[in-house]
Amino acid sequence: MKIQQLGVILSIALPMMLSNITVPLLGLVDTAVIGHLEHSYYLAGVALGSMVVTLVYWLCGFLRMATTGLCAQAYGSGSRERMLQILVNALFCASLISLLLLVLRAPLIDFALSLAGGSAEVQQQARGYIGIRILSAPAALANLALLGWMLGMQSAKAPMWQLIVTNTLNIAFDLLLVVGLDMKVEGAAWASVMADYCGLAMALMLSRKLWLAQWQQLPSFKECRAVFNWLGLRQLLALNRDIFVRSMALQACFAFMTFKGSHLGDHVVAANAVLLNFLLFVSFALDGLAYAVEALAGKAKGEGDEASFRQLVRSCMLLAAYCAGVFSLGFVVAGDQLIALLTDLPEVRSTAQQYLSWLQLLPVLAVWCFVLDGVFIAVAEGRAMRNSMLIASLGVFFPLWWLAQDWGNHALWLAMSGFMLSRGIGLGLLYRQAIARRRWFNQTAPG
Template sequence: MTTLLEAWRHRPTHRQVWSLATPMMLSNLTVPLVALVDSSVAGHLPHTQDLGAVTVGSAVYALPVWSLGFLRMGTTGFAAQALGARNASALRTVQAQALLLAVLLGVMAGALMMPALPWLIGQMHSTPLMTTRALDYLHLRLLGLPAALLNYALAGWFIGAQRAGTTLSLLLVTNLVNIALNLLFVFGFHWGVPGIALASIGGEWCGALYGLWRAHQAVRDMVGQIDWQAMRGWAHWRPLLAVNRDIFIRTILLAGVFFSLSLFGARLGDAVVAANALLLNGLMLTAFCLDGLANAVEALCGHAIGAGDHLALRRALVVAGGWSLIGSVGYALFFGVYGHLFVDLQTNLPDVREIAYGYLPWLMVLPLVGVWSYLLDGLFVGATRAREMRGGMVLSALLYVLLLWLTHDLGNTGLWLAFLAFMALRAATLGWLGLCIRRRQAWVA
């Protein structure tokens, strides 16, 4: 207990945590802004098919972008450890690797998506006119895919290099350019749906170019050079690719669990699935704050591991963990006091409101349970121990499926019970794996 209190009282660590967490919280708030702006602009076009085309097209475009989002987490840990080891050459090399991988995956994914677009849009069962406009949107939109992935890689590197403010500015440039071009192309030039796609492309590429410029500035005065000779060998790429592979598998399983809530909820009725969606928006709201603290853990723990500093690692975990607990309690109290208002702001449908009110206690407990999996994810990402993350997620997902089967007679209550247990299992498995690594004294080499 004394050791924990000493770690908590270390003021410089508090400043470090919040200097990283605050920009990331603000960055998280900008994430849904591009889709919101696109749909808002499309909603003011004369035809309903325009809004439908942008909605459908955005959903299809999100598939490769979301699936390849591991580039962010996969880069952060390596950059943080290189910074902690004060190895400027390694920091430069990690940056180059991540950017090359982002461009390669962006081009490959775009090329593979093009012939599959008619089939993907067909699965939406949209009208012929909406399908045509959605295809027009996507044929242009995919030109921005390499830039979107470059932004993921750049954001991961900036977080690992403890430049979270640059990540925020990168996202602000992307979103502000997108807004400005939407107004110009759609309302000024009257280009309609293609104008919305071009505005999004312009925002992504302007963000990528800005990020590349800031990345160049960050390494310009560093000693050392990119190790191009090592990058020609498979052994140098294997760790990064292995981490990205394991994070990809972990992310797919996590998304599958969230998708199952909508899938099984839909079988219980339209009002049930709608109420569940409103409550899950509350979970997304908690992520804005708690994920920012997890990002700080990624950077600080990775730095401590790279530096071989056990004490700094403990301090980062204790301080970020303490603030995460405070944040989760705050959210639990918020949903307990203002839960009905939170639901009412999202819908005026009486049957949906009534169902959502009954499940607010689950939403109150969820931040208190889920906070630990967010925090431990940050530790494992910073330590580039994605294999353990993948293993923990596989076990948690399997137990979740078992619980779904055991509680299917309980209806929506069983669904929420299984989901809450899944979040607890994520934290428990990562906590157990973390203790095993600690017993081996293997966190810091």
């Protein structure tokens, strides 16, 4: 691994890893705050409600991923007009989807909870949580588009500050509303809504600063209208469609774990919420490396530099393997203590400890899919991501669970482990095939 290239990777990856971990850290604080209330159904209700909202927002993750890949390529080719067009189109999509979510809020909640199951107390807490959290949709989705655009601009510090400020405020609001004002589950939901809108203000300010640093003058409203066209929007939507299907398959697996766990009892769904928060912590940290791949590999693709592209992917894979090993070792050494930090409910703690071994294994099984996701986002190949995810979910996760369902909650964790491993294997095979055929670098590099 070349020292110079390592420095470039870390200049983006480290800020993104540090800022990314504030996202699951927020979930850990939510869990710790709610997990110390007097009844487990509070924690189970937040877990269920949070999963529904996360499912909806992560289904819209294409707004970040597609924007990053396309913008990084436009940055590499030096096209100011194209970069503005991508941003305008992404924000238009975010606004349209947000409006639909707000209009359809009531039937969406009814449908999600009809699938989820759980006790009457858990359903009641989840319903209140979702009804409040969905109000943040306009800010949350616009934040995704702006985050993707800033990453495509090769900026790591701007997205870092956006995420750190947003999630630090969320934690502060959590402590104020849940602990200070005793608002319980509603307090956790309102804390997230308030933080998302503060984050949007921060993202707009940072995006403005980035644009002025690059081009000295902000685009006019007339210029924004001029670059918006249905052809460009169709290209973005075509990539978004594939990533949307991919995200739907991914979230179906996580939602299934929560929904199926709710049928196994409040203590099981609460324990799974604790362990899944740790898994999300690992995922978001490793996604920092994936973001570096998206930005740098997308730029190399725009420049037509195949050698840098391939070396970059190898270096990031090696770094990711080191990080995954550290996380697995950490869960082996301090797993019980970490669980105790999040909840003092004896039944939830003992249940979580029964399934801790799966969490200790998952980082090294899942590591490859994160970096390879970044590669395929960088080259704007949503179809390959979609197909590999469908195979991993429909061909591995659900069949594995069905075959082992007599094992109860262990079957869910077995299915998740097989799912993560198969994602990496599938994308790895597709990557090797594309590199062997030089499919991404057959065109002449832009002058």
